[in-house]
Amino acid sequence: MPGFNRALLATAAVALLATACTGTSSAPQASDDATKDVTITFWHGWSAPSEVAAINANIKAFEAKHPNIHVKAVGNINDDKIKQALRAGGPNAPDVVSSFTTDNVGTFCASNVFSDLKPFLDKSSVDLDKTFPKALQDYTQFEGKRCTLPLLNDAYGLYYNKDAFKAAGITAPPKTLSEFDAAAKLLTKVKGDSFSQLGFMPNFHGYESTTTHFAAQWNATYFTADGKSNLAADPAFAKMLTWQKNLVGSLGGFAKLEKYRASFGDEWGAKNPFHTGQVAMALDGEWRLGMAKEAGVKFDIGVAPFPVPDDQADSYGKGYLSGTIIGIPSTSQKQNAAWELVKYMTTDTDAVVSFANAIHNVPSTLDALKSPELDADPSFRTFLEIAQHPKSSTTPASPNGGAYQLTLQDFAFAYESGAHESGKVTDVAAGLARTDQQIDKDLAQAK
């Protein structure tokens, strides 16, 4: 028995040790005095010199308005770093955090890693409906809990090479997908077993040619009301995959396109295939305008909303939306001061407009979208219109981040390559049903 007792005691000690060493966060009350002298730490993802200069100018303007609040900005932060830092906590953890992706909003809100902003919004009398567009309100909350706010917006549209259009005899950007397919074929120039110019890269590894960006043109619904995966039930996904596969086939087939894709330069560098003329059309965000100019592109660039399915021609003008989000970690001891910065950066019209102009992003408030100070470039205006289109949409937040997008994408890769024809799945509907099952299993694991 003494041996048994010792074993029991040892087991209990080990369990206690493991539990004791487990870091758990608890949201502190926002009790700090935002009128006193304080320094807060702000983590963001911008790293390009022009972007860092823009965010620093924004911060400087904030400090001028709030002389008692000093901001220590830390750039080049991605979501993985944010997650590690917020898990670790401690005095060096950030007080304000922004992220380029909306994918993890579900996780951030569900796990209370970011503070609920409702009390702060109420305190400052910010009316969300009068401040932010609906789609942006949606992707910054999860299941009614608002733990982030939108900080600028990204809208996706069609970029096209006007010189290539002229040479191919195309007079206007396509508005429907059948017009788009015809243009892609007309613009494609075969050279040997490859291309000297491809009309459009439809493969799902073709940078922004992703399942989620395409699916937005069908206004696909990813989840049912009770949170189950909805891919097989919503015909939008099957239509999107079928359209994409047909286009892949008509442009030369998956293998030929993949080999050509391997010759593309870095998406974020000067050798982006649209810059180099390797593709004549591309689906991309509003930032491409500035990047193409910086890369010294020699042809005229045209911008338009991405085409819509033929049976939805009346919804032309819509597109996929996403954007940068900003929140206050629940571990922050300076939440009231942090809120002042968040409020300024997300709701102050001058701040939003000047920052949007500086980094060529779409502003995220209704007032800023109407501001006369906004970039007057007509190409940029196209993205402002896409951002405000009532049918523009985004991907919903989920408790396990973008895992459902990864699963859909995994099936799409198999489908476009023809791997499904070698036995993985028999058809699109069966494949989507299997994908639904996998997404539901992943969601169950996350709860």
Next chain:
Amino acid sequence: MTSTATIPTGRRRTIDPGLRRKRRREALRNLAFLSPWLIGVSVFFLYPLISTVYFSFMRYDGFTAPTWTGLKNWQYVFTDYPFFWPALRNTLWLVVVMVTLRVIFGLGIGLLITKVKTGAGLFRTAFYLPYLAPPVAATMAFAFLLNPGTGPVNNILARIGLPQPGWFNDPAWSKPALTMLALWGIGDLMVIFMASLLDVPQEQYEAASLDGAGPWQRFRYVTLPNISPIVLFAVVTGVIQTMQYYTQPLVAGKVASGVIGGSGQQFEPGYPDKSTLTLPQLVYHLGFQRFDTGGACVIALVLFALAMVFTALLMRRGSGFLATND
């Protein structure tokens, strides 16, 4: 030969208090000498191991308190997590093929370099230098060289009329391409083998030659028995390193896929078609990207168990191998 002391029933054996104090002092002194090791093992091995086992039965996202979920994580990883079995197959493939080829290639280069009479230093440097290249840079360079569209390797193959594989873009060729990368960085094994080959007594070769042994027989009956502990060391450490293989397949997959990841762009684990996915990548994917510490711990324990089994098998086989050569 042995004597047993009989203690009368009902009487307790008494030990001199001075002797007891002395023994206690000795025990404490021994413990003090052992303490650096004990602390190291407890903090860096036992505690993480026990924690990993503990968390494998918990739902824990790193932010909120862990909750007991029983075998749910284990069931998810083994039956519902779509990346586990492909990653396990890839890891086993790499252990069998890559480790074997690295040992053979390292030994071969070591043998060649010990035979070179002139310019040995140059050859040693040339073969060792790639090992010093940072893994990320080396992998990116290989991804560039083996690019199926623009890479110089495929250009040369095309010019001489040979088929051009897709390398890192083809599921059938991605692991062989990773193996080529591992063989290129063979410097570590080459140095170890070279040192052990130079240590083989020359008189044994002379005796074997006098007995009429040819090059193969000299290698089989003189070289190999002498360097067999080093071969075993190379295999065991190679297996453990390959179990932890992370950077090269991750970078190769990312560079070849072209998708670095942004909003609405989900990074595809193990591009192409999960063929470069390894178990350590899953530990990171589940633990640090999906906040699923429990699932990540399950995979870490699978890795631990596999490494233990492989090492035990190799040591067992190796000890017999070494014994026969005594």
